Amino acid sequence: MGTQRAVLARGLTKYFGDVVALDGVDLDLARGRIHGLVGPNGAGKTTLLGLLLGLAVTDGGSLEILGKRVGRMFAAPGGVAGFVDGPGLYPSLTARQNLAALAALSGKDTRTARTARIDQVLDEVGLTDVADDRARGFSLGMRQRLGLAAALLTTPRLLVLDEPANGLDPAGKKHVHGVLTRLANEGTTVVLSSHRMDDLEALCSEVTILASGRVRFSGPLSTLAGENGALDYRLLTSAPEAARRLAADTAGVRVVADAGAWRGAESLVVSALVPALDALVARLVRADIAVRELAPVVSPLEAAFLALTEQQEAAR
Numbered sequence: 001m002g003t004q005r006a007v008l009a010r011g012l013t014k015y016f017g018d019v020v021a022l023d024g025v026d027l028d029l030a031r032g033r034i035h036g037l038v039g040p041n042g043a044g045k046t047t048l049l050g051l052l053l054g055l056a057v058t059d060g061g062s063l064e065i066l067g068k069r070v071g072r073m074f075a076a077p078g079g080v081a082g083f084v085d086g087p088g089l090y091p092s093l094t095a096r097q098n099l100a101a102l103a104a105l106s107g108k109d110t111r112t113a114r115t116a117r118i119d120q121v122l123d124e125v126g127l128t129d130v131a132d133d134r135a136r137g138f139s140l141g142m143r144q145r146l147g148l149a150a151a152l153l154t155t156p157r158l159l160v161l162d163e164p165a166n167g168l169d170p171a172g173k174k175h176v177h178g179v180l181t182r183l184a185n186e187g188t189t190v191v192l193s194s195h196r197m198d199d200l201e202a203l204c205s206e207v208t209i210l211a212s213g214r215v216r217f218s219g220p221l222s223t224l225a226g227e228n229g230a231l232d233y234r235l236l237t238s239a240p241e242a243a244r245r246l247a248a249d250t251a252g253v254r255v256v257a258d259a260g261a262w263r264g265a266e267s268l269v270v271s272a273l274v275p276a277l278d279a280l281v282a283r284l285v286r287a288d289i290a291v292r293e294l295a296p297v298v299s300p301l302e303a304a305f306l307a308l309t310e311q312q313e314a315a316r
């Protein structure tokens with residue numbers, strides 16, 4: 001048995017002329033997880049994903065993928081599939097022909113087995129109805145789904161996707177999320193970048209936040225709230241006035257403003273760290289005040305992202 005990590009990177013650096021795209025990046029990706037990569041434009045996300053796909057080599061540091069040290073060859077390590085900057089497709093071929101061309105390259109299965117597998121992956125990404133249409137006429141969302149289907153043909157153990165949700169309509173997103181979740185449940189590691197915090201929160205158990213080529217946070221989404229200082233939370237309770245008085249009287253809790261109505265009920269917004277929030281909820285319950293809803297106004301991931309972007313702006 002090799003390491004349980006799909007990716008182990010230490011001190012990765014990558015330069016483009018004078019531009020430092022990656023500046024000492026450490027990354028640990030456990031197998032069978034969906035890991036989100038987030039960061040402002042130019043943070044280094046595509047560069048990092050490109051290294052994982054063997055599209056570029058590092059200028060420094062070490063990289064181990066699926067238990068094997070990556071050398072200085074421009075080649076996708078075995079078991080790795082995916083794409084950056086959109087999937088490479090033949091525009092004049094249909095979706096099915098594109099996949100058939102790729103499957104034939106691998107030369108592993110019989111023609112019948114390949115055809116069955118192609119039908120299966122087309123179905124998984126929701127492209128069966130357009131299987132015989134040329135890729136040239138495909139929308140961005142359809143191209144993304146065909147790119148994912150192509151990656152699935154190889155049964156990857158590490159799937160690397162750069163903004164796979166770009167251009168997806170709700171039905172397309174449902175297909176893609178379903179496929180990625182199934183893959184992770186079966187042990188494939190998925191690493192994807194996105195500017196959509198809601199997608200990342202729905203899909204990923206862990207995230208890495210990059211800014212200016214450096215890792216600002218890497219770990220479970222659940223620990224982000226604690227990392228990022230006080231957050232604003234919206235509270236809906238059975239007794240808004242009494243809840244407001246209790247909140248104002250709880251150490252570490254600040255009542256933000258008169259939040260007014262929220263979904264037709266009077267709500268309260270408080271700013272607090274998680275332990276103070278826990279204390280407030282316990283006090284509300286002890287006072288027989290029911291907590292009907294409690295959620296961050298801005299998600300921890302979005303708050304962390306915004307804080308980081310603001311820091312970057314301030315440094316300019």
Ligand SMILES: Nc1ncnc2c1ncn2[C@@H]1O[C@H](COP(=O)(O)OP(=O)(O)OP(=O)(O)O)[C@@H](O)[C@H]1O
Nearest residue numbers: 016019020021039040041042043044045046047048
């Ligand atoms: N081929 C290249 N030649 C020169 N500079 C590059 C090249 N690729 C990336 N860079 C630079 O490296 C830095 C990181 O770029 P990268 O594309 O990895 O960021 P990103 O986080 O993917 O950004 P975005 O969210 O805008 O896609 C940027 O400053 C970019 O201009």
